[in-house]
Amino acid sequence: xxxxxxxxxxxxxxxxxxxxxxxxxxxxxxxxxxxxxxxxxxxxxxxxxxxxxxxxxxxxxxxxxxxxxxxxxxxxxxxxxxxxxxxxxxxxxxxxxxxxxxxxxxxxxxxxxxxxxxxxxxxxxxxxxxxxxxxxxxxxxxxxxxxxxxxxxxxxxxxxxxxxxxxxxxxxxxxxxxxxxxxxxxxxxxxxxxxxxxxxxxxxxxxxxxxxxxxxxxxxxxxxxxxxxxxxxxxxxxxxxxxxxxxxxxxxxxxxxxxxxxxxxxxxxxxxxxxxxxxxxxxxxxxxxxxxxxxxxxxxxxxxxxxxxxxxxxxxxxxxxxxxxxxxxxxxxxxxxxxxxxxxxxxxxxxxxxxxxxxxxxxxxxxxxxxxxxxxxxxxxxxxxxxxxxxxxxxxxxxxxxxxxxxxxxxxxxxxxxxxxxxxxxxxxxxxxxxxxxxxxxxxxxxxxxxxxxxxxxxxxxxxxxxxxxxxxxxxxxxxxxxxxxxxxxxxxxxxxxxxxxxxxxxxx
RNA sequence: GCGAGUGUAGCUCAGGGGUAGAGCAUCACCUUGCCAAGGUGAGGGUCGUGGGUUCAAAUCCCAUCACUCGCUCCA
Numbered sequence: 072x073x074x075x076x077x078x079x080x081x082x083x084x085x086x087x088x089x090x091x092x093x094x095x096x097x098x099x100x101x102x103x104x105x106x107x108x109x110x111x112x113x114x115x116x117x118x119x120x121x122x123x124x125x126x127x128x129x130x131x132x133x134x135x136x137x138x139x140x141x142x143x144x145x146x147x148x149x150x151x152x153x154x155x156x157x158x159x160x161x162x163x164x165x166x167x168x169x170x171x172x173x174x175x176x177x178x179x180x181x182x183x184x185x186x187x188x189x190x191x192x193x194x195x196x197x198x199x200x201x202x203x204x205x206x207x208x209x210x211x212x213x214x215x216x217x218x219x220x221x222x223x224x225x226x227x228x229x230x231x232x233x234x235x236x237x238x239x240x241x242x243x244x245x246x247x248x249x250x251x252x253x254x255x256x257x258x259x260x261x262x263x264x265x266x267x268x269x270x271x272x273x274x275x276x277x278x279x280x281x282x283x284x285x286x287x288x289x290x291x292x293x294x295x296x297x298x299x300x301x302x303x304x305x306x307x308x309x310x311x312x313x314x315x316x317x318x319x320x321x322x323x324x325x326x327x328x329x330x331x332x333x334x335x336x337x338x339x340x341x342x343x344x345x346x347x348x349x350x351x352x353x354x355x356x357x358x359x360x361x362x363x364x365x366x367x368x369x370x371x372x373x374x375x376x377x378x379x380x381x382x383x384x385x386x387x388x389x390x391x392x393x394x395x396x397x398x399x400x401x402x403x404x405x406x407x408x409x410x411x412x413x414x415x416x417x418x419x420x421x422x423x424x425x426x427x428x429x430x431x432x433x434x435x436x437x438x439x440x441x442x443x444x445x446x447x448x449x450x451x452x453x454x455x456x457x458x459x460x461x462x463x464x465x466x467x468x469x470x471x472x473x474x475x476x477x478x479x480x481x482x483x484x485x486x487x488x489x490x491x492x493x494x495x496x497x498x499x500x501x502x503x504x505x506x507x508x509x510x511x512x513x514x515x516x517x518x519x520x521x522x523x524x525x526x527x528x529x530x531x532x533x534x535x536x537x538x539x540x541x542x543x544x545x546x547x548x549x550x551x552x553x554x555x556x557x558x559x560x561x562x563x564x565x566x567x568x569x570x571x572x573x574x575x576x577x578x579x580x
Numbered sequence: 581g582c583g584a585g586u587g588u589a590g591c592u593c594a595g596g597g598g599u600a601g602a603g604c605a606u607c608a609c610c611u612u613g614c615c616a617a618g619g620u621g622a623g624g625g626u627c628g629u630g631g632g633u634u635c636a637a638a639u640c641c642c643a644u645c646a647c648u649c650g651c652u653c654c655a
Contacts, residue, residue, distance in 0.1 A: 101628095103645090153655075161581080163582055163651095163652075172653095264581070321655085323654070387655090445655090468615090468617095470615085489613060519612075519613070519617095524614080528615095551615085558614075
């Protein structure tokens, strides 16, 4: 196959052409980095979610589910660190096209000044030897005094500007200090802009009575604030987990690569609560467990790898990604984080209520530690879609097939009368009615049989069931396999159980 | 967000100041009947959007939106 970029483009085009994914609001020229799922897309997406949920919740008696609201009390996001940690003032250099955090540029500048002070002090210390008194020197030396005062005034001005949200003054400061871009060496700066990754909205219809709310940037916090509710009502004992799927929203500066990075996306997260000190054991357990889940979908393990985080986020003491080899390279698909007791403890502090678990085994109350698994449903969708897209040559013709794992395929079986005549459609409808309550089926009688097979291949339908003249005589049909294109003739009576063997989720759990 | 490129029918594209074309796809009918593209006919576009220049703009200019690539950010 050609280069990966070409293939990715084809996958994107294919997704639209066959009703998997449309750009949001396309009628109005589209909305950046927001996408809609079409008829086949929603089936596939639902199937992936269901597969995750069943294997995570239903097959695991120590994990229960939750569906918390997108809106949460604003303090939630103070407690989680989202409000403070993601409010960086950014500035671009127009020549190098590099982007910097304005606070970092200024801090670097101040640090340089401080280095100068240190140098002066060291030099003086060498010169005066034992008689050198640093305090005395610093308070009397004009140069050092000047540097010191400057550092202080810069810092003060910066923090004042930040607290007043005065971005123009921060730019002015950068210009006054004549800070240059480390790459281009120029002072050709854009304005300073604030990027907050959370979407803001208001609750309450009158302007003065409205409360500012955020759309949740992750589903996890809904689990944390419900920890005690769930633990008590479901009578869970540590270690146990709470799983949740749902939409999350991030105001990405640049969101691209199709559905890989969207502003509105869906997460499938599980928070596992453990005894303090046991978190790393469980972290390893879930690393392994999640990788196995991915491999259970039949994708070769060379497409996956772990990526351990070196720079840990503010809440974690161990973290890694499971990366998948997308057409545009290895990229994060799922994260496994040991979040310590950061979240529960923080909610305990901000709410003023105890968020603790009494462990009867050790007769102790404690704030549990958390190991989180967090996967993007849309990314999983893209994993399946891009990996299953295949161009094959059959009898000198191109065949486009989506080899989607059968249990995830949007359409499980297509029922096709060989011709539109001689009562074949009637018989086909009969066959259809035997299956459609349990499997998503399609009925098609238009176009030649070969063309219909190819159409089903293109949306990844595992089975095509063809009703021909013999069907009327002996109640048999042919069952065509998507991957081998081989056919076998089977009795209509066996159809349901045969199809079920291959496409039912239960056979893969 | 910055820079470059792109935007004409569902898709792939041609046209290049005088008021829109092809192939494929779609729909109807006929024909064939187990691995796509046989026949006949039909529908579908104010050429991304808004403004300007002009007697006249899809075509030239400006703005804007979206997409692609590079940079940047990413819990």
